[in-house]
Amino acid sequence: SAVISQKPSRDICQRGTSLTIQCQVDSQVTMMFWYRQQPGQSLTLIATANQGSEATYESGFVIDKFPISRPNLTFSTLTVSNMSPEDSSIYLCSVEGRLNTGELFFGEGSRLTVL
Amino acid sequence: LAKTTQPISMDSYEGQEVNITCSHNNIATNDYITWYQQFPSQGPRFIIQGYKTKVTNEVASLFIPADRKSSTLSLPRVSLSDTAVYYCLVYSNSGNTPLVFGKGTRLSVIA
Numbered sequence: 508s509a510v511i512s513q514k515p516s517r518d519i520c521q522r523g524t525s526l527t528i529q530c531q532v533d534s535q536v537t538m539m540f541w542y543r544q545q546p547g548q549s550l551t552l553i554a555t556a557n558q559g560s561e562a563t564y565e566s567g568f569v570i571d572k573f574p575i576s577r578p579n580l581t582f583s584t585l586t587v588s589n590m591s592p593e594d595s596s597i598y599l600c601s602v603e604g605r606l607n608t609g610e611l612f613f614g615e616g617s618r619l620t621v622l
Numbered sequence: 623l624a625k626t627t628q629p630i631s632m633d634s635y636e637g638q639e640v641n642i643t644c645s646h647n648n649i650a651t652n653d654y655i656t657w658y659q660q661f662p663s664q665g666p667r668f669i670i671q672g673y674k675t676k677v678t679n680e681v682a683s684l685f686i687p688a689d690r691k692s693s694t695l696s697l698p699r700v701s702l703s704d705t706a707v708y709y710c711l712v713y714s715n716s717g718n719t720p721l722v723f724g725k726g727t728r729l730s731v732i733a
Contacts, residue, residue, distance in 0.1 A: 511665075540720055549709070550666065550723040565720075599665050609656040609713030611721055613665025 509534050509602050511614035519620045520590055527586045528617045530600030535580035540611065541573075542599040550599065556583050590621045624648040624712040631728040640697045642727050644710030647691045655686060655693045658709040660726070666709060670695070697729075705731045 510533040520526050530539065538557055542550040554562040554575055562575040576584045587594050597616040604610035627645040634640045646655065654673050658666040670677055672684040672693070683696040697704055707726040 542723075549725050552720050552722060555720050601665065604668070608715070609654055609671055609711065609721060610668045611658075611666070613667070616663075616665055618663075 509536065509604065509612040511600055511602060511612055513598075513600055513614040513617050515617055516615060517618040517620075519622060521622055522591055524590055525586055525588045526590065526619060527584050528598050528600070528619075530583045530585070530614060532581045532602055536602040537580070538603050539577065539583045540601045540603075541575065541583075541585045542601060542613075544597045544599060544616070546596070553585070553598075587619065590619075592621045595619060595621045624650065624653055626710045626712060626724045628708075628710050628724065628727045630725065631730070633730045633732060634700055635732050636701055637699050640700050640704075640729060640731075642695045642697075642708055642710075642729070643692055644695070645692050646710070646712050649690050649712055650714065652714050653690075653712045654715060655684065655690075656711045656713050656721070657682070657684065657693075657695045658711065658723075660707045660709065661705075666723075669708075671713075700729075700731045702731050702733060705729060 512531045514529045541553040544550045552565050553568045554564045556562045556575050556577040558577045558580050574586045597618050599616045600614045601611045624646045656671040657669045659669050660666040670682050670684045674686050677684045685694040707728050709726040
């Protein structure tokens with residue numbers, strides 16, 4: 508298993524500002540995933556982050572809005588840029604367990620409220 | 623990726639067995655069926671995964687018929703703490719394919 512720590516756990520932000528969410532894993536992992544979960548909804552994949560390469564974004568998500576860094580095999584950041592109330596959501600970091608098994612471990616999430 | 627369909631919600635009394643069925647008509651040969659559980663204010667937690675027939679672990683059982691177009695997650699003797707959202711996902715082990723979550727089934731266990 509993997510233990511994932513996310514910071515901040517929650518934050519309240521003003522419209523137009525940016526916030527960076529950090530994800531720290533207690534072991535080295537190849538792939539890290541960032542998901543968004545809006546209130547009462549399912550999870551939506553934002554992007555896949557591999558160390559040493561550009562993140563791969565899903566349809567509807569762009570790098571300018573959600574820049575991602577992956578400087579090493581245990582850490583990643585997701586920035587939510589130029590925030591609006593529609594960005595209010597829980598942002599979740601996850602990593603794959605056993606390779607190619609579909610088993611993901613998730614952090615507790617970062618609850619973001621944009622006023 | 624195969625699309626999954628599952629009931630939006632289910633209710634059950636404590637002590638009963640709960641079966642949640644998921645349809646995945648377009649499942650491919652390399653696809654596995656995976657189930658996750660999510661409690662409020664927490665990230666999803668992997669429960670069980672299977673390819674065909676039956677898989678059982680300490681938490682649940684997963685039944686997959688021969689055509690693999692559906693699967694059933696079985697939770698034995700549920701308790702109030704099993705109240706959560708349960709997600710059925712189809713996962714391909716043929717490459718680096720990220721997991722896509724469907725809408726999930728909200729299970730409410732009543733005393």
